[in-house]
Amino acid sequence: MSSVRVLVGTRKGAFILRSDGTRKSWDVEGPLFGGWEIYHLKGSPADPQRLYASQSTSWFGQLIQRSDDGGATWNPVGNDFAYDGVPGTHQWYDGTPHPWEFARVWHLEPSLDDPDTVYAGVEDAALFRSSDAGQSWCEVSGLRRHTTGPNWQPGAGGMCLHAIMLSRAHPQRMVVAISAAGAFRTDDAGVTWRPINRGLRSEGLPDVDAEVGHCVHKIAAHPSAPDVLFMQKHWDVMRSDNAGDSWREVSGNLPSDFGFVIDVHAHEPDTVYVLPITSDSQHFPPEGKLRVYRSRTGGDEWEPLTRGLPQSNCYVDVLRDAMAVDSLDACGVYFGTTGGQVYVSADEGESWDAIVRDLPAVMSVEVQTLA
């Protein structure tokens, strides 16, 4: 029988939640790396037993942990993220030049077909690659060396590269997102990059249609439709039908088009999930109601999904990497909150249950569907 393994990163450690395919009864393991911030952990699609975790604190810096046995044991691997060459400067919040400085790894994206290859998105924004299972890291420096690099600026959480999308249909293509620079794409395996932000509008910029400077919060796509990208921007939910060459807004009837997460149903490329947040300063759901919104039309038309979720006095946030879907027949949808709840829907979002309610603030949720 199939089973699922949910990998949860929190402000104070990692947790692994396991269930069979019914997703009704859960074993909770953790905290792993207690006391450390776990920005993200993720399993290899090529070998589900291979997991990578980003572990950091302000005190002791960055560690990368690797498990070769599905999370039963972990070992620290390489943590030297040295920028290629002289790093130079980007813009600080006030527009002045600021040296590029490594702070932490926000996101780990294992290769689709090689468990020893993994990408890391870091703050200050850069993309790194390891081809020896995390022992050593080399910058994919063509991205940061883009001519717009000196104009990139941090979002509220820092200048982080937080989203990395690989494509089985286009092995040379990668899409990444940086707050607050925008989305970028390579079609030659990382040698050259170009901004893919046409159609994005951000009121906080002197030029609302600028080539870079947009605070992209998350991008998602269905594997069978790799050219169709869905984006939750700082404000606005966006869609591209040409791999990011141009975007159009699909916020439609959402109660707020601010938010962090976005994900696509495992079996329906036009079914998309978002979780609206009130505003850029009020990081909690509108009206104190925790509502996932689902579109079955690829955007524009959205329906609230509320059964099992608190519909009063709820003021948690759901951070950008804290939503995931499994690939069981009835697609499971998962998200974690800054209040420490991890919710699961085993019926495509129709109803929700809390797997756990009292974890530290959840920073990331990933799920592995196991045979």
Added chain:
Amino acid sequence: MSSSTVRVVLPAHLKTVAGVAGEVVVHLEVPVTAATVLDVLEATYPALRGTIRDPATQRRRPFVRFFALSEDVSHQPLDEPLPADIALGTQPFYIVGAMAGG
């Protein structure tokens, strides 16, 4: 050249990372400095690389402090000799996480 045995006390989180309990002992040549202690410590416990010193600059991390004989030696040059009691192993060299909560 003579050698020395230095006792080092790690903060709790780094004991976990290094997989040790209690004090650790490092053997090194004299003169004993914070830099040579850290060099041998990181060579003995590679998982500690980057956790005490920034890997790019080799500077002490801002939230890490070094104590010797109840004195804060965080701000003295890393290549300055540590007190004799540290070099002789009669007193431990403390690596401490800053008292900053969180």
